[in-house]
Amino acid sequence: MGKLERHATIADVAALAGVSVGTASKALNGRGSLREETRMRVREAARQLSFEANAGARSLHSGRTYTVGMITTDTIGRFSIPVLMGAEDALGAGEMSVFLCDGRDDPIREQYYVKTLLSRRVDGMIVTGRRTEARAPIGANLPVPVVYAFISSADPGDCSVVPDEAGGARKAVEHLLAVGRTRIAHVTGPEHHNSARVRAAAASERLAEDGLSLVAPPLFGGWSEVWGRQAVGILLAGRAEFDAVFCGSDQIARGVCDALRAAGRRVPQDVALIGFDNWDVMTEACQPPLTSIDLDLEGLGRSAAEMLLAAINGSPSPGRHAHPCRLVVRESTTVPLT
Amino acid sequence: MGKLERHATIADVAALAGVSVGTASKALNGRGSLREETRMRVREAARQLSFEANAGARSLHSGRTYTVGMITTDTIGRFSIPVLMGAEDALGAGEMSVFLCDGRDDPIREQYYVKTLLSRRVDGMIVTGRRTEARAPIGANLPVPVVYAFISSADPGDCSVVPDEAGGARKAVEHLLAVGRTRIAHVTGPEHHNSARVRAAAASERLAEDGLSLVAPPLFGGWSEVWGRQAVGILLAGRAEFDAVFCGSDQIARGVCDALRAAGRRVPQDVALIGFDNWDVMTEACQPPLTSIDLDLEGLGRSAAEMLLAAINGSPSPGRHAHPCRLVVRESTTVPLT
DNA sequence: ACCGTGACGGCAATCGTTTTCCTAGTTTCC
DNA sequence: GGAAACTAGGAAAACGATTGCCGTCACGGT
Known part of the structure; x- marks a missing residue:
């Protein structure tokens, strides 16, 4: 029970x-030429001792650790x-395997993690x-x-995978146009925030392509419900x-929705x-459920990881890669048929 | 730029x-007896080659990897x-350093991770x-x-750190009593959910100690705002x-709050x-801001990690450890003074 | 002159695996 | 029957770092 047995080594096996250690190694890895009976005998011994090859020792030899580091530069969040x-x-x-490092917005901490990861000989890193x-x-x-994921590196030669926020904003506007709306307002986050600016600009641009414009300049504020209600x-x-x-975030939209209802305006009618x-x-939770733009962050992360794997194997993909967004339609933009 | 230099070894340094590798090692680790001048010369060489000792090779010798695995059994969430x-x-x-493993509710995947972590010779594991x-x-x-954190192991001999949900529920009730309320209802999550049952039972029990009881049996439902409104x-x-x-979650409370307002009941008056x-x-976002019970999950995680470190150093703390909750008072329970 | 004593650094073993090279046997073939 | 060709498995050299043990100076005391 509480007894913690030592790890078995290949010498034990x-x-x-x-047999000799060399032979044991070959038996377990399917190398060399061995009698089937020997192979089985070694395997059985390994099973009996619940032997797991020491990955550190192994990578000492192979030069690869099959390990990557993931660093979040600011605190890990939603x-x-x-x-x-x-x-x-x-x-x-x-x-x-993945090393998790939370930079917490502290450059010192960040550099410390980079050093640590390098000393652990990770095969690559993902920064988010x-x-x-x-x-x-x-x-x-x-x-x-x-590989930079979600955020991007200021060096254009680095590989970054970022959400196509502009494309997402365009999809949002296109959807509103498609359901027959033309007098569109935009409420979004703080103007100093890159995402807020990009989304607002793309929305205006898309409207301009149809000879339209926002009914008022974009309302910049915060990302919160409270701001949505104020707006x-x-x-x-x-x-x-x-x-x-068109709201810059779901929280803003939720606030807008509540305030509109309180003011007697029906959504979506x-x-x-x-x-x-x-x-x-x-x-x-929104009443009615909210149409929104999905950044497909999980897909973005997956894509970043795949690029990293490719880079590790010698085929890097330098540059900035935009990951497409997806429109998800719910009742807040579609008038019920009844 | 794109040039990826090989990792320097201590032999390069x-x-x-x-000097010889042995001497270099001693110089960098402050062991042995060396002239200060030699030490400096080695350090300078290491700096110049940006040498970082290979952690894998080092732990091969020391038997410790200074690494732990963190496994989430179900998907990583809030x-x-x-x-x-x-x-x-x-x-x-x-x-x-920490290896992150997302079990995704799949026992196979989970076992695979355990094997992997063991082969990487982690010094310990945290399961959540x-x-x-x-x-x-x-x-x-x-x-x-x-060490099990947040969740607990069915084996009472294992070390688990869990939030003191019952204590939290008692604090909630005590606070309501303290602000003069006695006719208390309870709306919470699904009855098959352990947290819902524990919290409901603790609330009833605390009321009973003052000769009171809930105004109606607990309303079990879901954890969502929608359920809060229905309730x-x-x-x-x-x-x-x-x-x-008293609501079993903030989302439920938010739903309850919105519905109460819609029905003309003022919170908190x-x-x-x-x-x-x-x-x-x-x-x-709640109107008014919501009083709530904080599970102090970050503190819980920290505490679990400390117990793990202690266990690694030979002082395990077997058994179930309850981590206290904290009451956070906001306007939803305190009538403004004006 | 000889020995003892620090101070300084080199040598080699060690950790756990993989892999290359090599040596006995055993066949096979002429 | 002897050489060539295999086959099965052992011995040892890596991989990168640490560390205990020794050798070699220079120096001082007798």
Whole structure:
């Protein structure tokens, strides 16, 4: 029970099977030429001692550790998680293990992690974070490939996989146009936030292609429900009529939705509403359920991991790769048929 | 730039410094007796080659890898994240790196991870998951210590750190009593869910100690806002008067809050409202901000990591350890002074 | 001059595996 | 019957770092 048995070594296995260590190794790895009977005897011995080859010793020889490091530069949050999970999944399928490092917005800590990972001889690294903005590369001249996921590296030669936020915003606008809305307002996060600016610009641009424009300049604020509710006050006080609101996040949309209902405007009959992020907690609790843009973060993480694996195997994909977003339609933009 | 330099070995350093590898090692680790000048020369060579000792080779010798595995048995979610982060933080401070493994509710996958981690010779493992229920041990007779965090092991001899949900529920009730409410209703998650049962039972028990009881049997349903809204319908349709609702989660509380307002009941004047989990997204967006019980998951993770470190160093803490919850008071239970 | 004593560093074993090379046997074939 | 050709498995050299043990100086005391 509490007894913690020592780890068996291949020497133990060899002794039990009555062969040399070299032979034991060959038997277990299917190398060399051995009698089938010997092979079985070694396997049986290994099973009996529940032998697992020491990965460290093995990689000492092979030069590969089948290990990668994942660093989040700022604290791990709602956005980094799916990215990490997608990457972990894709890497696990490739028999690679993942070191998790939470940088917590501290450059010192970050550099410490890079050093540690290098000393552990990871085969590669994935860097992610909480916002899509470009950031300084995590190190120069690193001896292993690095892929940036969700965030991107300021060095255009580095490999970054980022969500196609502009494309997502365009899809949102296109959907509103498709359901017959033309007087569209935009409520989003703080203007200093890259995502807010990119999404707002793409929305305006897409409208312009149809000879339209937002009914009012984008309302920049915070990413919260509270701001969404406040923004509705501003919109209603303004003299511009609107029949749709495109929100920079689902939380904002949720706030907008509640405030519109409180003000007697029906969603979607009077005002169609679309969010961004497709966060189930918000889209499902919203009344009515919220149409939104899904960044497919898990797919993005998976894709980043695949690029890393390719780079490790000698085929890097330098540059910035945009990962497409997906429109998910729910009742907040579609008038019920009844 | 793209040039990936090979990793320098201690032999390279020794050669550049003009000493033997043994001497180089001693110089870098402060062992042996060397002239200060030699030491400096070696250090300089190491710096120049940006040498980092190969952790795998080193642990081959020391028998320790300074590495632990973290396995989530079900998918990583809102509850496991803070636990993982707390643990990662505590372990990082102890110079240990963390392998992340997402079991995704698949026992096969889980066993595969255990095998992998053992082959990587982790010094210990932390097992976590999405629900607090006890689960079958992840393995019998493992050669390294294991600590269960948030979830617990069915084997009482294993070390588990779990939130004191019953204590949290008692604190919630005590707070409601303290603000003068006595006719308390309880709306919570599905009855088959361990947390729902434990919290409901503890609430009833605490009331009984004051000779009180819930105004109606606990309403078991789901963990969602939608259920919270429905539950208010049920409560209002029943003939029992109530001046407070203790909810099994913040999402439920949020739903209850919205529905109460829609029905013309004021929070907290007519009905005091308290949630569970202290999830900022919900507590802040709620109108008014929600009083809640914080499980202190990050602290729990940290504590689990510390127990693991202790166990690795030979002082295990077998058994089930309850981690205290914390009451966080906001406006949903405190009538404004004005 | 000789011996004892530190101070400094080199040598080699060790950790656990893989892999190359090599040596006995055993066949096979002329 | 003897050489060539296999076959099965052992011995030992890596891989990168640490560490205990020794050898070699220089120096001082008698």
